[in-house]
Amino acid sequence: MRILIVDDNHTSLLVLTKLSARLAGCEPVGFASPQEALAVMPALDFDIAIVDFQMPVYNGAEFVAEMMRFEKYRDKLVVIVTADTDVSTRMTALNAGAIDFITKPIDPLEFKARLRNLVALADARAKLADHTAWLRREVDKAVIELREREEEIIHRLTVAASYKDSETARHTVRVGAYSAAIAHAYGLSETECADIKLAAPMHDVGKVAIPDAVLLKKGKLTEHEFVEMQHHTVAGSDILKESKCSLLQLAAEIACSHHERWDGEGYPSKKAGEKIPLSGRIVAIADNFDALTTARSYKEAWPIEKAIDHIRAGAGTHFDPACVAAFEKALPSILHIKLEIEHGSPKGECKVSVDAAVEAA
Numbered sequence: 001m002r003i004l005i006v007d008d009n010h011t012s013l014l015v016l017t018k019l020s021a022r023l024a025g026c027e028p029v030g031f032a033s034p035q036e037a038l039a040v041m042p043a044l045d046f047d048i049a050i051v052d053f054q055m056p057v058y059n060g061a062e063f064v065a066e067m068m069r070f071e072k073y074r075d076k077l078v079v080i081v082t083a084d085t086d087v088s089t090r091m092t093a094l095n096a097g098a099i100d101f102i103t104k105p106i107d108p109l110e111f112k113a114r115l116r117n118l119v120a121l122a123d124a125r126a127k128l129a130d131h132t133a134w135l136r137r138e139v140d141k142a143v144i145e146l147r148e149r150e151e152e153i154i155h156r157l158t159v160a161a162s163y164k165d166s167e168t169a170r171h172t173v174r175v176g177a178y179s180a181a182i183a184h185a186y187g188l189s190e191t192e193c194a195d196i197k198l199a200a201p202m203h204d205v206g207k208v209a210i211p212d213a214v215l216l217k218k219g220k221l222t223e224h225e226f227v228e229m230q231h232h233t234v235a236g237s238d239i240l241k242e243s244k245c246s247l248l249q250l251a252a253e254i255a256c257s258h259h260e261r262w263d264g265e266g267y268p269s270k271k272a273g274e275k276i277p278l279s280g281r282i283v284a285i286a287d288n289f290d291a292l293t294t295a296r297s298y299k300e301a302w303p304i305e306k307a308i309d310h311i312r313a314g315a316g317t318h319f320d321p322a323c324v325a326a327f328e329k330a331l332p333s334i335l336h337i338k339l340e341i342e343h344g345s346p347k348g349e350c351k352v353s354v355d356a357a358v359e360a361a
Contacts, residue, residue: 004046004064005030006037006066006082008055009278012104016050016081019111034066035056042070047122048115049073050102053082055094061096068097077118081106092160150247151198158201160208170341173202173291177337178286178330182323185280185330199251200283203258206236218297233259233268250279257322258283263317273320281320285311288318293338304335 003020007013013030015129020028029046034055037044049067049193052058060080067073080093083104095290100118104112158172180197188196207215210232214225221229223275236255257271257280264272292307302310308331315324327334 001026001048001122002046003115004029004037004044004049004051006034006049006055006060008033008053009052012022012052012081012106015106016111019106019108020115021049023112023115023119026115026281034063038066041067042072047076047126048118049076049078051080051098052114053080053084053089061092061098064093064096064098077125079114079118092304113205150245153245154202154247154251155207160205168204168207171294172204174290174294174338174341175203175283175286176201177341178290178334179283181330181333181337182282182286182326184333186278186323186326188235195247195250195284196254196279199254199279200286202236202240202248202251203254203283203287204232204236205239205251206232206255207282208239209235220298230259230267252279254279254283258278258287260284261318262320266318276320278320278323281323282326285319285323289313289327289334304338315328 003026005013005016005020007016010032013032017028017030020026029044030207034051038058049064051060051063055063058066060082063078064078067078074097077100078096078098079100079102080090080098081102081104082089082093084090085103093101100114102114107192134360159169176197176199179200180193183193183196184190210229214221214228217225219334237252240252240255241254243249254277257277258270260266260269260271260276260280261284262273262276262281264270268277289307289311290312292302293304308328311319311324311327315321
């Protein structure tokens, strides 16, 4: 236990140093002036400070106030040594951060008893700090484990939702990655982008409630079938919204809103403008871009440049203009993601198309 002693009186400094050294485990560090002690701060390490009150340049309270400007010393135990019994002097010292006083002339037995108590207090506080740090690490560890479990649940639900259709599985991965890139370009935090990347792949989880005859139909849907397919948004929300997990709640929000339109002509609720959750407005663009640039049983994949123009043209009607601007900003990342994930065309051919799209954008 290191004991800082600051006293401009040579005899007092010597006495305090010798008395401190007699206590087992104590290592006194003495300074003959406040200036000398301040000059080596904050590199100086100590556990308890014993400071004389009456000193030139800085009195004890002023020295403690200066010392407390360094964050590392704000929880240190400080004792003021003084012959002054005036209440105002003691209040000044207490307000500066002192917790106790030792009255001059110093009684060796009293000093030893007080210092022993202070050492015990400092030791207890150190152990408490260590325990608090341990608890913090354990809480952080538990939060990470909980997050990993939530991510695993989301992944498994996403796999289940796309089990009947392998292309849907690849679609969900791309939409999640595209959505995160758009969210990042929009200016959302890294945490929000990570959440959207995890939740967005569940945007079509409600398709598990759609009959196979409609879901897996090879060809264009009839009007009645299209209305039935629209129900996947509400079904997805119903599946997820009662969860206590924030990621699943976000996924429910996306499931229910990613087919809404900026002009209010979307489904299922015909919400318009900023009444549509931002997550849904972002995923709407990612979902549309991937759907357009991917071959389906009933259509060919659009060229990337054509799909980009379609998204741009939809700004203010189908899509949030601010999200379209973020999509354009994120295009290099989105096209790089597409190149990495794409399995439907040779890499060389895809790269030529991507490079052309980046140049056109």
